[in-house]
Amino acid sequence: MLAMRKEMVLDFSELRSVRLQCKDCGVGIALDMADKRTRIPAKCPGCNSEFDRQSVQGSLGAFQDAYKSLSNLEHRVSVGIVVEN
Numbered sequence: 001m002l003a004m005r006k007e008m009v010l011d012f013s014e015l016r017s018v019r020l021q022c023k024d025c026g027v028g029i030a031l032d033m034a035d036k037r038t039r040i041p042a043k044c045p046g047c048n049s050e051f052d053r054q055s056v057q058g059s060l061g062a063f064q065d066a067y068k069s070l071s072n073l074e075h076r077v078s079v080g081i082v083v084e085n
């Protein structure tokens with residue numbers, strides 16, 4: 001059987017909803033990257049355990065900054081999502 005490969009192209013601005021899932025209780029938090037009031041939480045709202053500040057705040061903060069700058073470029077930036085099955 002032939003391997004099928006599909007590519008879906010999205011405008012970078014469409015990557016606005018990021019979901020952060022707690023490793024302890026599984027609660028997911030949706031973060032809107034397009035909303036400048038979005039703050040990456042220090043603690044899980046489900047079980048109150050602290051998120052690893054360095055990895056979560058650092059990485060998601062960097063993504064949030066990248067989202068803002070790439071979404072505001074005069075030139076359209078898109079990403080390809082490749083699905084193989």
Ligand SMILES: [Zn+2]
Nearest residue numbers: 022025044047
């Ligand atoms: Zn939790």
